[in-house]
Amino acid sequence: MSESETEGTDKAARDPRIQSGIPRLDFILKGGLKLGGIYALMGPPGSGKTILANQLCCNHIQKQEGRCVYMTLLIESHAKMLSHLSTLSFFKPEFIPERLYYISGYQQVREGGFSGLMELIRRTLRDRQATFFVIDGMESAEQFSTSPQAYREFVHGLQAFTNLLGCTTLLVSNVRERTHVENAVVDGVIELSDKLVGPRAVRELTVHKFRGSDYLRGRHEVEITGDGLAIHPRTEIQFARPPEQAHEQRIRMGFGLKRLDEMLDGGLPSGSTTALIGAPGTGKTLLGLCFLVEGARQGQHGTYFGFYEPPPRLIEKAEDVGLPLNRYVKDGRIELVWQPPLEHFMDSLAEQLLEKLRAEDKKERRRLFIDGAEGFRAAAVYPDRVPRFLSALTNQLRMQDVTTVMTDELELFQPELNLPTPELANVVESVLLLRYVELRSQIYRLLSIMKMRESRYDTSLREFRISREGIDVADSFESAEAILSGHGRIRNGGKKKTKAEKPRKKKPGVLKKMLGRGGRGGGRER
Amino acid sequence: MRTILVVEDEFDVQQVVADVLRDEGYEVAVCGNGRDALQSLRVHRPDVVVMDVMMPILSGMQALEEMRKTPGLDGVPVILMSETAPRASAPRHWQAFLKKPFRLEQLLDAVARVSGVAGRA
Numbered sequence: 001m002s003e004s005e006t007e008g009t010d011k012a013a014r015d016p017r018i019q020s021g022i023p024r025l026d027f028i029l030k031g032g033l034k035l036g037g038i039y040a041l042m043g044p045p046g047s048g049k050t051i052l053a054n055q056l057c058c059n060h061i062q063k064q065e066g067r068c069v070y071m072t073l074l075i076e077s078h079a080k081m082l083s084h085l086s087t088l089s090f091f092k093p094e095f096i097p098e099r100l101y102y103i104s105g106y107q108q109v110r111e112g113g114f115s116g117l118m119e120l121i122r123r124t125l126r127d128r129q130a131t132f133f134v135i136d137g138m139e140s141a142e143q144f145s146t147s148p149q150a151y152r153e154f155v156h157g158l159q160a161f162t163n164l165l166g167c168t169t170l171l172v173s174n175v176r177e178r179t180h181v182e183n184a185v186v187d188g189v190i191e192l193s194d195k196l197v198g199p200r201a202v203r204e205l206t207v208h209k210f211r212g213s214d215y216l217r218g219r220h221e222v223e224i225t226g227d228g229l230a231i232h233p234r235t236e237i238q239f240a241r242p243p244e245q246a247h248e249q250r251i252r253m254g255f256g257l258k259r260l261d262e263m264l265d266g267g268l269p270s271g272s273t274t275a276l277i278g279a280p281g282t283g284k285t286l287l288g289l290c291f292l293v294e295g296a297r298q299g300q301h302g303t304y305f306g307f308y309e310p311p312p313r314l315i316e317k318a319e320d321v322g323l324p325l326n327r328y329v330k331d332g333r334i335e336l337v338w339q340p341p342l343e344h345f346m347d348s349l350a351e352q353l354l355e356k357l358r359a360e361d362k363k364e365r366r367r368l369f370i371d372g373a374e375g376f377r378a379a380a381v382y383p384d385r386v387p388r389f390l391s392a393l394t395n396q397l398r399m400q401d402v403t404t405v406m407t408d409e410l411e412l413f414q415p416e417l418n419l420p421t422p423e424l425a426n427v428v429e430s431v432l433l434l435r436y437v438e439l440r441s442q443i444y445r446l447l448s449i450m451k452m453r454e455s456r457y458d459t460s461l462r463e464f465r466i467s468r469e470g471i472d473v474a475d476s477f478e479s480a481e482a483i484l485s486g487h488g489r490i491r492n493g494g495k496k497k498t499k500a501e502k503p504r505k506k507k508p509g510v511l512k513k514m515l516g517r518g519g520r521g522g523g524r525e526r
Numbered sequence: 527m528r529t530i531l532v533v534e535d536e537f538d539v540q541q542v543v544a545d546v547l548r549d550e551g552y553e554v555a556v557c558g559n560g561r562d563a564l565q566s567l568r569v570h571r572p573d574v575v576v577m578d579v580m581m582p583i584l585s586g587m588q589a590l591e592e593m594r595k596t597p598g599l600d601g602v603p604v605i606l607m608s609e610t611a612p613r614a615s616a617p618r619h620w621q622a623f624l625k626k627p628f629r630l631e632q633l634l635d636a637v638a639r640v641s642g643v644a645g646r647a
């Protein structure tokens with residue numbers, strides 16, 4: 001009596017995965033597709049299904065030394081498809097035909113029905129020793145089906161056979177109802193979509209079902225680049241449980257501006273996030289660069305992540321007021337990462353930033369200056385995601401012990417102080433406000449600390465000066481008081497407005513509420 | 527030509543096992559439960575029985591016990607297949623056991639070995 005050759009296999013061995021090799025898809029699938037599983041991939045024309053399926057094949061061959069069969073049930077020629085694929089970096093023509101085998105099953109299903117098609121599949125997969133199998137054009141197979149039951153039996157039979165072979169299978173089709181018979185039978189359903197959101201064309205990936213495993217639910221943005229598909233999971237669900245831990249010992253991270261650092265009780269707490277808000281031209285960028293330069297002077301690494309000014313402009317601007325930014329950029333202490341003004345994906349930007357920071361030495365105290373939140377907002381396909389996104393991003397930066405200063409822009413002509421993202425003030429530890437006042441044909445800048453969680457801080461308003469001699473904060477509130485007690489007024493304020501000109505009455509903004517709480521002298525917020 | 531009786535209640539598994547064995551050159555008959563298998567065995571004696579354990583009407587284990595008590599069927603080699611391993615206390619009347627999900631090579635190897643055929647039928 002012989003014993004079983006399959007007894008004793010443990011659970012892990014019964015649930016091996018094949019990694020897709022597609023950036024972040026395995027993260028969404030919590031490890032990849034299950035070996036021997038059968039999956040439906042659906043989406044409208046142009047959504048990237050064929051690219052994804054071929055990318056899976058090529059990555060499977062390259063990373064797992066697998067063998068793939070790609071069967072089309074469409075009348076479209078393989079030559080045309082391969083010609084399109086040849087422009088993508090993942091595609092390796094040398095894999096064909098030994099490891100990547102393209103065949104058409106159209107004639108077989110047309111003439112022999114499902115039994116003829118099944119016979120072709122059995123023979124081909126066994127002959128080619130396939131470990132990954134794609135059928136592209138399942139809707140075509142369905143058209144030859146005599147009944148929904150026959151189609152269901154075909155998919156069941158295919159599943160049983162590919163499972164017996166240990167061959168992971170992908171059934172590619174156009175968009176179908178979620179309740180389609182095929183989706184009920186398969187181990188997982190992945191949908192690619194392609195739609196217009198305003199003027200933007202947006203591709204997204206959604207996993208609707210993934211048997212026997214957890215996965216990241218919801219829509220995730222997809223980019224098709226020269227390297228194939230790249231998927232960007234939503235930041236706010238990616239870091240639900242951030243793994244990194246911050247340093248226990250907190251230190252102060254100053255700006256190198258004596259009076260401002262005194263107001264901040266020595267500087268910003270390490271690992272905290274600060275919103276630096278103000279209208280255009282109030283000096284937010286220069287103050288943020290001060291923060292980086294001071295860190296570099298102390299030997300800390302700093303990153304500028306900005307959307308507005310390219311590096312040469314930034315360096316020129318800093319050097320103009322005596323900030324030695326160029327020196328620290330040259331010695332590598334400060335890195336300037338600039339996002340050109342193109343269409344970005346919000347989650348892709350966060351990935352870029354976090355991956356860059358992760359690649360650096362984790363033991364070092366790091367400074368980050370994001371200029372600014374508006375860049376993320378502009379990249380958001382769904383603006384209502386922005387508050388949760390910023391919360392997740394700042395939380396992740398905190399966990400990586402990065403001390404972050406992020407600018408957010410107020411409108412230039414605005415009688416009230418309303419943040420574009422009011423929630424930002426809630427997710428950051430500190431808020432610094434820069435603003436203008438006009439007095440006798442002269443514009444002055446004022447700086448104040450609106451909030452500083454778990455820290456003492458000076459709540460007085462200070463004059464903030466930018467000149468060729470440098471950046472300076474007045475050593476007392478008196479100059480600010482003098483400005484305000486003159487005929488200081490908000491730039492467009494002062495004169496009475498007609499009814500038509502009157503701005504829409506708004507609820508008091510977050511900042512206004514905070515201003516109401518502030519007082520002269522030392523403050524401490526809990 | 528070697529003959530195999532595949533006894534399996536799950537239609538897709540029954541069909542695929544039968545199909546791949548036919549592809550290998552075996553002559554294959556199929557049944558959906560233990561009772562039908564016993565009836566079939568009384569008429570045609572196959573070289574090997576490939577039988578699922580959990581089936582309606584009469585389980586694979588019950589059918590196997592019945593076979594072993596029946597003269598003429600007591601010597602027919604049986605390959606059992608199931609999602610769970612049989613209890614250690616169960617009388618081992620089978621020649622091979624395949625734990626589901628198994629791979630094609632495991633099925634073909636077991637059938638070839640039990641039927642005394644090295645390689646194809």
